[in-house]
Amino acid sequence: MKDLIVSILRDAIERARAAGQLAAGIPSIGIEAPRDSAHGDVASNVALTLAKAERKPPRAIAEIIKSHVAMPAEVSEVSVAGPGFINFRMSPPYWHSEMRRAASAGRAFWKPRPWDLRLGAGKKVQVEFLSANPTGPLTVGHGRNAVLGDAIARLYEAAGFDVTREYYF
Structure with a gap:
């Protein structure tokens, strides 16, 4: 999941740069579980890390990035919360495929x-x-x-x- 979300964010930032809405380079992208599970499954603080270089409020940067996200089938929702966290909610088919992968891998999945x-x-x-x-x-x-x-x-x-x-x- 982490690799998927990082890839989505990198692509969105690159599209925003190509559109002239962001100027800074792509920073390292942090991914973590949101404090409130109502916000989604995964959160990123990438907009907060870009704020200084972009000289824009983190929330505005998060909205720009969100507008350039290409929604894959694995993601059902992208939202902006708090000071500029970008939250992702994974789709039920994503979780179903992860469960099938865990079941087919057996004990090796947890190793x-x-x-x-x-x-x-x-x-x-x-x-x-x-x-x-x-x-x-x-x-x-x-x-x-x-x-x-x-x-x-x-x-x-x-x-x-x-x-x-x-x-x-």
């Missing part, structure tokens, strides 16, 4: 890249979970904590840590 495995680099981690109270009744919360603890341990393993699980009944 980290080889350079991400250096994060843990064999460091030892102990995850303690499921301390169910043997003197009282078991609850749904006890089952939830078992699943949560095991999920945390699996995340550590995926990041390259040597994980020891310890749980009590």
Whole structure:
């Protein structure tokens, strides 16, 4: 998704430059999740980074960039929010294709890249979970904590840590 959004923004900025609405070169384009999910799936602060070079308000730059965005099928909406963030909402077919890709790749979809495995680099981690109270009744919360603890341990393993699980009944 990040590569797609960066590509869309680069093309839009290039079109705006060709139209004479922007003069500065293309900066590095930052992509992040918006603070408020109502704004969309992905946000970029590229208009804020261009403001000084363009000598225009970031929101005006964001509107210029938005007007030059060529909407691919993967994007359902582009909007400008706050001081000049450009927000993208991905279309349902995009999410459906990502789910199909994840299902067909199986476990390999979730495997980290080889350079991400250096994060843990064999460091030892102990995850303690499921301390169910043997003197009282078991609850749904006890089952939830078992699943949560095991999920945390699996995340550590995926990041390259040597994980020891310890749980009590």
